Amino acid sequence: MSNTGLREQAEAWRKADPDSVTAQELANVLASEDTADLADRFAGNLEFGTAGLRGVIGAGPNRMNRAVVRRTTAGLARYLKAQVPDVATRGVVVGRDGRRMSAEFAEDTAGVLAAEGIPALVFTTLAPTPLTAFAALHLKAAAAVMVTASHNPPEYNGYKVYWGNGAQIIPPHDKGIAAAIDAVEPANQVKLLSPAEARAKGLWKDLSEDIGEAxxxxxxxxxxxxxxxxxxxxxxxxxxxxxxxxxxxxxxxxxxxxxxxxxxxxxxxxxxxxxxxxxxxxxxxxxxxxxxxxxxxxxxxxxxxxxxxxxxxxxxxxxxxxxxxxxxxxxxxxxxxxxxxxxxxxxxxxxxxxxxxxxxxxxxxxxxxxxxxxxxxxxxxxxxxxxxxxxxxxxxxxxxxxxxxxxxxxxxxxxxxxxxxxxxxxxxxxCQSRRTTVLGYLEEIQRKHGLFVGGQRNFTFKGAEGAQTIARIMEGFRQSHPERIGAYAVRSTKDYQKRETRSGGKVEPITLPASNVIAYELEGGHRVTLRPSGTEPKIKYYFELKETLTAGESVAQARTRAEARLQTLMEAFVALARDRGQPA
Structure with missing residues (x-):
């Protein structure tokens, strides 16, 4: 997009922003002529994906803000009305954590639901995510929204959606909700009731402490x-x-x-x-x-x-x-x-x-x-x-x-x-009652069922350029799968995006839904898996190594040996990733 087109898009968003704070923030960015910042804010809409929405708080469609929350809620409400005939009876639970803007986002969520004729069942105090998910089931609600960014840094917030079965949404609902959001009018045209108006119409219901006790x-x-x-x-x-x-x-x-x-x-x-x-x-x-x-x-x-x-x-x-x-x-x-x-x-x-x-x-x-x-x-x-x-x-x-x-x-x-x-x-x-410890119990399990040690390496690449870096690494492995990783031969390659397993010249289908994940099964029962994070600007590498205990060997001795071998395996794979586009 040209700079002129980008500025026009940003100006249109600013005028439709119902929040004077983020509207002014965007005006300041436009005045500064920081094209890179502006391009990142308008790189696309914040993707409605694995955990709903999650992103840095700020102005623009690629950020978490009140405009995005209102449009998202309008899309969710309209999708629910099309899919759940009794949604106006069952309502939608709304919970929030203690992050910055969580109170405003939760209030906007409830207000838009109410304006769409859907009762908002609202926690009056801060609520853990599992309590919000529990409330959806306990109250037989049509859905639930939890405003949270979980464990992300303080500049983030998010918007997680549960279906009426109490679980996070999966296809086709995630795609259906995303399409409904795309069709929503500009944020300043989305109807919203104030808490007082919604309560007066019976469309805002404060949840009692009985939910927590249950x-x-x-x-x-x-x-x-x-x-x-x-x-x-x-x-x-x-x-x-x-x-x-x-x-x-x-x-x-x-x-x-x-x-x-x-x-x-x-x-x-x-x-x-x-x-x-x-x-x-x-x-x-x-x-x-x-x-x-x-x-x-x-x-x-x-x-x-x-x-x-x-x-x-x-x-x-x-x-x-x-x-x-x-x-x-x-x-x-x-x-x-x-x-x-x-x-x-x-x-x-x-x-x-x-x-x-x-x-x-x-x-x-x-x-x-x-x-x-x-x-x-x-x-x-x-x-x-x-x-x-x-x-x-x-x-x-x-x-x-x-x-x-x-x-x-x-x-x-x-x-x-x-x-x-x-x-x-x-x-x-x-364990204490059995005169053992937690680690003593873990050793019992490992002696009986096997010793497996695991590790993980995460690399963060922020912004639109970072997303391109992560995509380049994943594509690099798809174009050139390794035959060995360190000392171990690759026995099979699973590409969950292509939904296929390749082993010894044979190709077999994977029945799970498509996902941007690659896994290498190695000789000896070891495994290496890589995928982009669904909630953070990271690429993640997962490693697992299976160790066999020798006669009379302690689990501690075997673990020490296994962890040393695991570290070598991890270093070998990161070197392969750098050959495929990962910055040093």
């Missing part, structure tokens, strides 16, 4: 051991998010009196003053939690991300040092625990994703449980569980993805960091 009761029922512990010391951080008050209530009710919070991070604060990147996986994010655990001599550290849909866990090793468990390790522990303890189920079902460890699949096979690997994104786990429950009469027990997302049972049809933390504390108390 949620707490339901997740307390997910525990297997169920006895708590007077002696287990636990440190918890809400990461400046909205999970804190709910975790305190849940842990108190579950019988964990030695539950300590990281005070500096307990209250919601969208500026995230103690951590630049509020993701427990990021370097430094757990520093305050670690320090608190050392002061309290805690055996367990639990961390939610800001919207409380993820969980990170630290525990003590044999030397008494704190060790962060990987997402796969937490998934394997919870999966095995839920399959083997408590009420036995005739046909239990567990699921994970194509970039998570295959060890859960090995456990499921050994224990006779149904198992699925689905595309990355929790929406696929939840919807696959629902599909198999309907068609095969099996009972979903647990699902996880390596990016710290877990769901226990069917209380919430999405990842839930609060219930996962509660059940993990229950697991730790059970």
């Amino acid at each position: 949620y707490l009761k339901a997740i307390l029922g997910l525990r297997m051991y169920g006895k708590g512990s007077d002696t287990l010391s636990i440190v918890y951080t809400a990461m400046h998010g909205v999970g804190g008050v709910w975790m305190e209530k849940a842990m108190k009710a579950a019988g964990f009196p030695r539950f300590h919070v990281v005070a500096e991070q307990q209250q919601p604060d969208g500026t995230f003053p103690t951590v630049r990147f509020p993701n427990p996986e990021e370097p430094g994010a757990m520093d305050l939690s670690t320090a608190a655990a050392e002061r309290q001599k805690a055996e367990l550290v639990l961390a939610n991300d800001p919207d409380a849909d993820r969980l990170a866990v630290m525990t003590r090793d044999a030397q008494g040092s704190l060790r962060m468990l990987t997402g796969n390790e937490v998934g394997v522990l919870l999966g095995h625990y839920l399959l083997t303890q408590g009420t036995k189920r005739a046909r239990p079902h567990v699921a994970t994703t194509i970039v998570s460890s295959v060890q859960l699949g090995q456990i499921a096979h050994d224990l006779g449980a149904a198992y699925d690997e689905v595309l990355t994104g929790f929406k696929w786990i939840a919807n696959r569980a629902l599909e198999r429950e309907r068609s095969e009469n099996i009972q979903f027990v647990f699902g996880y993805e390596e990016a710290l997302g877990y769901t226990v049972g069917t209380v919430v049809r999405d990842k839930d960091g609060i219930s996962a933390a509660l059940v993990f504390a229950d697991l730790a108390a059970w």
Whole structure:
């Protein structure tokens, strides 16, 4: 697009922007003649994708702002009216976290829904993402909207949509909603009712505290051991998010009196003053939690991300040092625990994703449980569980993805960091009752079902140029698949975008929906997978290495050897990525 065309497009957007703040912001950009900034803001519409919308707050269609939220909600409302005949009776739940602009975005969402004749069922206080997803099911709503950017940096916000089944939307609804949004009029023409007008018409309904109480009761029922512990010391951080008050209530009710919070991070604060990147996986994010655990001599550290849909866990090793468990390790522990303890189920079902460890699949096979690997994104786990429950009469027990997302049972049809933390504390108390530790239990599982070690490398490339870099890397691998990665021969290549597996000259179809993911299965049972992130400007590389224990060898010795081999494998693959267009 020419500079003149770009400026004309920007001026038209500015005039249609209902928010004077972002309208002025765009006017300032136009006055500065910063063409690169302007081009990025108008590189396209913020894509309605894996988790709805997510982006940097600011002016323009490629940013999160009130104009985008109003048009998105109008499109969603019109799609719902076309697809759900009783939407005007069932309504749509609206929740929000504590980020900047979340209150304004949630109010606009409710106001547009009401103007479209759809009752907005609105949380009056900040709500964790899993509570909003729970409310959709509990209230039998037609859908739910959660205003959140999860674990992204403070300049981000987002807009996540749940269908009436409580799960995040999948095709064809995601494409249908996106098309409906594209057809919406300019933002300043989208009708919107004020909260007072909507309440007067019965189209804005404030949700009561009963929803939260029902949620707490339901997740307390997910525990297997169920006895708590007077002696287990636990440190918890809400990461400046909205999970804190709910975790305190849940842990108190579950019988964990030695539950300590990281005070500096307990209250919601969208500026995230103690951590630049509020993701427990990021370097430094757990520093305050670690320090608190050392002061309290805690055996367990639990961390939610800001919207409380993820969980990170630290525990003590044999030397008494704190060790962060990987997402796969937490998934394997919870999966095995839920399959083997408590009420036995005739046909239990567990699921994970194509970039998570295959060890859960090995456990499921050994224990006779149904198992699925689905595309990355929790929406696929939840919807696959629902599909198999309907068609095969099996009972979903647990699902996880390596990016710290877990769901226990069917209380919430999405990842839930609060219930996962509660059940993990229950697991730790059970281990304590058996005179073992969490890592001792993990070793039991690995001795019986195999030792798998995993790692991940992420590279961030921001803006439109960064998106082109990521696309170039993915295309580079598609054009030139490696025959070896480090010391290991490639046995098969899975291209989920082409929906095909190539092995030994044979081509077989992949039944999963198309997705921009490539996986290399290596000799020895190892695996390397690469994909662009669906929520951040990153390309992600996932690695898993399978290790065989020798006679009389400890798991610790085998793990040390495996992790050294894994590191070498990771370095070899990154070198291949640089040959295919990744900047040094």
